Amino acid sequence: MLEDDQDQAALFTEWLKAAGHTCEHFKSGKAFIHNIKRDSYDALILDWMVPDMDGYEVLGWVRENFDWPIPVVFVTARDEEDDIVRALEQGADDYIVKPAKQRELAARIAAVVRRVAPVEDGQNLIDFDPFHIDLANHEVKRDGQRIDVTQKEYELIVFLFRNIGRVLSRAHILESVWGRNPDINTRTVDTHVSRIRTKLGLAPEMGWKLSSIYQHGYRLERLSAT
Structure with a gap:
């Protein structure tokens, strides 16, 4: 304000x-x-x-x-x-x-x-083809195939997909996913983002981009329909 x-x-x-x-x-x-x-x-x-x-x-x-x-x-x-x-x-x-x-x-x-705000359907799903995130069962799927992720990776994926197109600071990501924990630093965010990018295949040739924004944080973008 x-x-x-x-x-x-x-x-x-x-x-x-x-x-x-x-x-x-x-x-x-x-x-x-x-x-x-x-x-x-x-x-x-x-x-x-x-x-x-x-x-x-x-x-x-x-x-x-x-x-x-x-x-x-x-x-x-x-x-x-x-x-x-x-x-x-x-x-x-x-x-x-x-x-x-x-x-x-x-x-x-x-x-x-x-x-x-992103729209989630009445069945607790975040659905951005080819990704389907089941909020009830804590599952992430791509093209119907389940992707093996840790609990924190799952929470970070949900947070990013709820904020597609937004630039998110490392501090905001850290607090939203890990809470106010003095033992966790922003390098943890960088490590988890790197793993998610690889596991989900968030690359321009696949129609998605998970970008690092200099001195700020990250942005997940949908470039085109896959």
Whole structure:
């Protein structure tokens, strides 16, 4: 969240936590960009009038530099129609004029996150041909053939396939798959990613790519139908 008013940020953070989210707060546009380069987020909340780089400029940077459609919601006091239209045309997914309301903010954040969430069918399957991930039985198959993976490899596969197209930081992967364990470092992520890439055959000639993003993390991409 980009918000220079500490009281407002504390209130929004409290509301979002009550809705089941975790939230990081930044007071300036440059600090915000510095951190979203390194970490992974499900959605961004922007105020417009903030120090050194305003929310509109931050939105422009995000849309120019992120190649997956991370949801962006403006929460700002600027209520002129021209400002709202400019933000939406720049790529904002929603626009809330302050004072925001708790239930509305939570509902709008949930709605924009839902738009980019992967669809899983009612049988607990993640299905991206030729891969079929059975969430009930913890099985990964390619072309109907079961692939032998460890528990952590399975959990990492599920996490990656739930975030296709997204750049995921090593820290985000580590916390999501291994939890807050001080004895585990990011080299563990690199080792497991390498094993998964080999076991699943995630190569461009097979229509998939599991890329290392310099100084950041990894991205799983579907290049074409296989």
